[in-house]
Amino acid sequence: MIEVRNLTKRFGRFTAVDNLSFSVREGQAVALWGANGAGKTTAVRCLLNLFPYEGEITVNGLDARRQSKEVRRLVGFVPQELSFHDDMTVAETLVFYARLRKLPGGYDFTPLLEQLRLTTHIRHRVGELSGGLKQRLALAVALLSDPPILILDEPTASLDIRSREEFLILLRSLKQAGKTMVFSSHHLEEITALADRVLLLEDGRLVVDAPPDQLERQLNWETTLHLYLPEAGIDPALQTLEGLGMPVSRNGRGVRVHVTPGAKGKVLRALHDAGVEVDDFSIE
Missing domain, CATH: 3.40.50.300 (P-loop containing nucleotide triphosphate hydrolases)
Structure with a gap:
């Protein structure tokens, strides 16, 4: 056209x-x-x-x-x-x-x-x-x-x-x-x-x-996910994501994880499979 x-x-x-x-x-x-x-x-x-x-x-x-x-x-x-x-x-x-x-x-x-x-x-x-x-x-x-x-x-x-x-x-x-x-x-x-x-x-x-x-x-953007979790889920989330080689750190009432393009869903699936409940998340 x-x-x-x-x-x-x-x-x-x-x-x-x-x-x-x-x-x-x-x-x-x-x-x-x-x-x-x-x-x-x-x-x-x-x-x-x-x-x-x-x-x-x-x-x-x-x-x-x-x-x-x-x-x-x-x-x-x-x-x-x-x-x-x-x-x-x-x-x-x-x-x-x-x-x-x-x-x-x-x-x-x-x-x-x-x-x-x-x-x-x-x-x-x-x-x-x-x-x-x-x-x-x-x-x-x-x-x-x-x-x-x-x-x-x-x-x-x-x-x-x-x-x-x-x-x-x-x-x-x-x-x-x-x-x-x-x-x-x-x-x-x-x-x-x-x-x-x-x-x-x-x-x-x-x-x-x-x-x-x-x-x-x-x-080649890098995205930061801010995941808001119950207190009991923070340490399991850190262990799960560190085990996948993802750069993750504690952040207030949750965790912050840096993800490569297209990998946001991978983070949420990994936490779901590990039984970690995610209350909310934001993307930066």
Whole structure:
């Protein structure tokens, strides 16, 4: 559905995106992940042909530069910073953007409003909406022409935890319905919840391309498990884990154990098999 080959974007002497190549299959969700300044937003804007760039981008076989109008019909975009008119209602906003998209008169917004749970807010002014509702409105605008592709730039960056979870549920339902997605984020939890593949960018370069469940191995992360145990279970837990060669130490009302990527389950299974009860645990 999307092919990016040797994408490079320079601002003077600064290279924001450096020789980036990747592809996105139909129905796949791909995350651009990295710290601020890694090149995520620049890559997204190149995908939308908002910046001139070096390299090639094709969308459903169409050249993103030479056939930009045709490409825009295939793509819905949700920006990080919203720029709606606060004095317009939700209904007026949708009508305004529907006219810009040249949708036929009498367009029925009802199914879209119900899908995004905006029906009860249809007469509210945009300025009265919470951040989460404004983001849902932005998603509604992106979906007006039912495009097969959604591109989202840090879509939950300004949302609180509850609004973020609600928005991710909506995105998962759209993915299940067959939408192809490319989104940027620096939140690891939303990447693992939504993405089929993660592209880790550093200084504009692609350093990892992997499914979310392989990130730990690819990056060679070490995880610390904090296990909270009954007092009587602490010494047996220490003996069990030391016997497996794991670096473990007592920590308050439990133990702390350092585990290699993919070995968290091994720790819990070993303690279960040894009859050690675990009250709770946290991951660092």
